[in-house]
């Protein structure tokens with residue numbers, strides 16, 4: 620079996636690669652990434668890409684279709700991945716996240732790939748008052764990032780790919796320990812800030828809902844999606860990936876972190892304007908469809924592993940630099956130092 624994982628050198632990718640290596644010891648695993656964040660390792664452990672058989676460097680906007688020959692599954696993670704980046708790089712967010720994704724999926728279908736897994740996001744629900752969102756509910760994307768994910772889902776649905784199973788996993792917000800840790804994610808940020816300052820300042824009134832999923836559980840969901848055999852009209856599936864009891868309000872997350880790190884104080888901004896990005900998500904379909912691949916990592920375990928990971932990464936928690944752990948800051952630095960263009964392409 621040959622599996623191509625795009626965007627494998629970011630936050631989620633190394634955890635997916637390690638999980639796939641464990642589940643499919645004999646598979647040929649190929650990574651494809653433009654290496655924007657390759658230098659952002661936050662673990663003193665071994666280089667995460669060592670579990671792959673091959674690492675290919677390139678831009679998904681010029682994806683080499685011949686990489687798909689004899690490939691069984693494509694796990695497509697490559698993206699400009701978060702809301703602030705979507706504001707700064709709106710055009711590129713569409714080109715990379717949407718247009719390139721459809722092109723790669725079309726090439727995969729043509730090459731006879733059996734499974735295409737797309738990392739979508741629950742942010743497609745935007746502001747969603749009135750109960751947990753199901754897959755069939757109205758979508759209300761508020762950002763360029765969320766819009767790019769919906770556009771890709773729609774393009775994938777329309778693709779003429781009669782023998783390729785396509786799964787769009789609408790992931791909850793990611794959290795948890797990984798070799799290239801991100802601190803622009805709510806739980807990870809709270810843990811790092813609490814360790815560095817003993818204080819968590821919640822910028823909102825703490826009420827917004829965020830479903831969370833640990834990166835290890837994202838990998839489990841992708842394993843399911845890469846191996847499921849679509850039949851009976853469900854060759855294309857867009858499905859929420861997470862679990863019902865992992866819908867949290869931001870204040871609950873801050874308090875869970877404060878409980879785990881003694882001495883941490885939590886302050887809430889009671890005067891904040893309402894945060895529009897609030898949604899609860901119904902993961903019932905995922906529970907029914909993928910019963911053996913349900914999220915297993917509890918919130919307290921994610922926090923515990925983040926603390927362990929950050930303690931191993933740095934001696935002084937003030938040393939956790941944004942230029943290594945916050946995606947927009949990494950890209951801005953690469954532009955400022957003349958390494959990448961405004962179009963997010965390598966210059967040298």
Ligand SMILES: NC(=O)c1ccc[n+]([C@@H]2O[C@H](COP(=O)([O-])OP(=O)(O)OC[C@H]3O[C@@H](n4cnc5c(N)ncnc54)[C@H](O)[C@@H]3O)[C@@H](O)[C@H]2O)c1
Pocket residue numbers: 625626627628629630631632651652653654655656677678679680695696697698699700701715738739740741789790791792793794801804946
């Ligand atoms: N982190 C989350 O909360 C979350 C939630 C839901 C879905 N997702 C999705 O999961 C996927 C992985 O997320 P992540 O957190 O690891 O993101 P990330 O930003 O850490 O990693 C993305 C990877 O894609 C690569 N990439 C970006 N542009 C590229 C290009 N033009 N050509 C080739 N490679 C390119 C980057 O170099 C990076 O290694 C993304 O599609 C993201 O949208 C993430």
